[in-house]
Amino acid sequence: MKNKILFTAALTTCYALSVSAQQSKKPNVLFFIADDLARNELGCYGGENVKTPHIDRFAKEGVRFNRMFSSTTMCAPTRASIYTGLYPVHNGVYKNHGDTKPEVKSIVHYFQEMGYRVGLTGKTHFRPRSVYNFEMIEGFEPNCVKRTADYTFNGISGFMKRDDKQPFCLVVCSTLPHAPWTVGDPAQFEPEKLKLPPHFVDNAETREALCKYLAEVAALDQQFGDVLETLEKTGKEKETLVIFSGEQGPQFPGGKWTSWDYGQKSAFIIKSPEGYLNGKTTEAVVQYEDVLPTLIDYAGGKIPKEMEGESFLPVLKGKKSGHRKWAYGVHNNVPEGTPYPIRSIRNDSYKLIVNLTPEASYFEKHLMNPNKEGYWDTWVRDAKSNDVAKKWVDRYVTRPEIELYDTEKDPWELTNLASDQKMKPIIDRMKKELFNWMKQQGDTGKALDVETGE
Template sequence: MHFLPIARKSLPVLLPAFALLAFRISQKPVAEIQQNPAKPNMVIIMADDLDSRQLSCYGGQNLKTTHIDNLAAQGLKFSNMYASEAMCVPTRASLFTGLYPVRHGSFQNHKPVYDHLKSVGHYLADLGYRVGLTGKDHVTKPKSVFPFDIIEGFEPNCVSPTDDYRLDDVKKYMTASEKPYCLFVMSINPHTPWTSGDTTELDKNKLQLPADWVDTPVTRSQYVKYLAEVRRLDNQVGEITGLLRETGQDKNTIVIFLGEQGAQFPGAKWNLWDSGQKSSMIVKWPGKVKASSETSVMVQYEDITPTLIEMAGGKAMPGLDGKSFLPVLSGKSKVARNYAFGIHNNIPEGDPYPIRSIRDNRYKLILNLSPGAAYYNRFMMNREKPDRNTVWFSWTEKAETDSTSGKLTNRFVNRPPEEFYDIQKDPFELDNLAGDPAYRQMITKFRKELEAWMKQQGDEGAAIDKVYAKKQESK
């Protein structure tokens, strides 16, 4: 702190005033003095392409995610957390800005955000926080939009064949100042190429596969590699929470775990079915959030920055799409939003294939805006790179002789204009109710709400899924 020098001759006048002030403070009741405790630190741990259904605290059967489960046992688990766009860059831009993809500009994967925006880095800095990030650094440019302190330690490249990390710089950042901090720990697990982690823990023949997958030997072999990285992610969560205990910061640190979007398997990432769009979130806040609790309240990644602002003592920022769910954390509300929205633009990951969605806690409407076209994704269906696309081609090969596999692969490639699902009865969205007259009135209502949202966002639908000129990257 900085003080102006005091003139020597003024001391006789000022000393009694300081003494009186000290006396008055000393006479305050203890409860009154403690009304303004130190602001909480915040640690946000984010996965990369996590199928959140594989976490044992979310019902996963294939491995025990001990450390993430422990976090859930100490906090609040959200069962209806959604990414608005099931791909890395848009989801992270939404997390940091509190805006939906069309409004922040990154409505295609790797498309940069608009450079006039502000983000959580600005909002929390204005409230006295240091805001740091370690690990996957997608969506950290331009610096003017994302003024993070970049911390060495976790691997920044999500397609790195290794995931070596160290915690010494992370520890230094946590303990370097009396100012509170918000630290984003961005793991690259379990993103492809699935080359980290110990696969010997898992027997591929005993794995339980999702109901929307075709069961092939190649799928099971790849799934073992994927789950080994889920284990590695779980261990990283354990190391970070252990570091908080080691530094004595666990009692005044909010820990949030986020699952990002679904895995790079057909029908998950790069789609708007729940296998891609549905995520996970666990919030531990000692003394504020009830331990071992769960909520079905719907939230989206756009809601996190507004919530962090309120956690830090700030007021709601006008113009953001997300809304704070702090009343849910405190137990004062059981509602955060009426609908969760979804958007997908397929370029540059494949041919144009724009999709939009809307859902409430039970039903979901998906609009395929180019239904006459076949869905194609170059990372999963590219015959020129068979070594990176073995799962899909094992599916199509089996589909040639197996009718059930044929239905699953056809569902993925050839889609109707409308899809409508009862998510409670059909969590893998395999029974399209769009043609059932009993649901026509509800579909009409959902469609009206979705179209109103698109208009409010400035979303022109299919017209925006196109190739854009590359912009010079800002520093």
């Protein structure tokens, strides 16, 4: 009888230790980042042009964020915001291709301090390596303009399975659907049946370009589905937090390199092994600087005081419905075009854009280069004889100092309310908040958007 009691006690102790070990084990993190993704094309965000079954299924299983914003709609600044939890001026990457300040710490440092292996496969678009010292994993193409459809999973799978006792944080960075749009089959789409964004000039060349873009969105969806399948095969699916992120908007007018929502508003979906709000959506206002502190919070770490983003883990857990009162935006056009600094601020109802050099004409070298064939030239051509085309060309090139949009009633930001006297109190309040934030950031506005000879 005594031996039986001792045996039972031993089993109980072993079970308790096992449960304790399971509870103390940190969760894995798998973070998938697309490149220049128009979230409005995804089925889960209302898209009708292309089928995205893997992303849509993931959205049904996870938490879909409807108000995730990129503060700067360019690749390097967006990724710096994600990886550092700092706003662009403070982390140093307030222009595309800029260097992060060498004293800044990134997701690599913070997660290694918590005992994680931290790896990345695919596109980097960051420097210096001392700040972003990821373990580089083979599998995805790192160069967003050297385009192939090839990718492999041996490196990713091996990284996930390498050590069952040590958690991993793996960032998978696709180069899709970044231009040039050479991946996938555009012929699967019928140009005349596509639904264009309302600010597009509707002509054959634009529809052809969108077909090429959508082909890459379809290829992206397959990539993401294959990544999820690889995770499932490792047996670690139930202990891994998975994020799908769209970075910023596409290389179409009004998207990338602007401060409109076609560029700033991002796809962002999280599926947690704990099942936090899985299958739900949230309208909480969040921006990419909030991602790293949220992940640190989720992993049980302490959020550093110097980090500017704010953890939205309470939103993910369903304990809060809101998050930010204000989300901020910074755009400096150099080196992607001539100087054209823009700042923006938004809450859950209104978006204020301040164009700091409204006397200038906007020019972006990738879209608008007169020596490069593309659909923009056809917009300019059509604007000479078509009033609707002229309206959208003028909107892109010539902008007023102040733009105010009711983003609930006018999600495509087509009606500028700045001249409405009833809106003056809202404009004044938002301008004051924006300029106070700029001062706190050390953001000198026009002085930051200058040619530097880089």
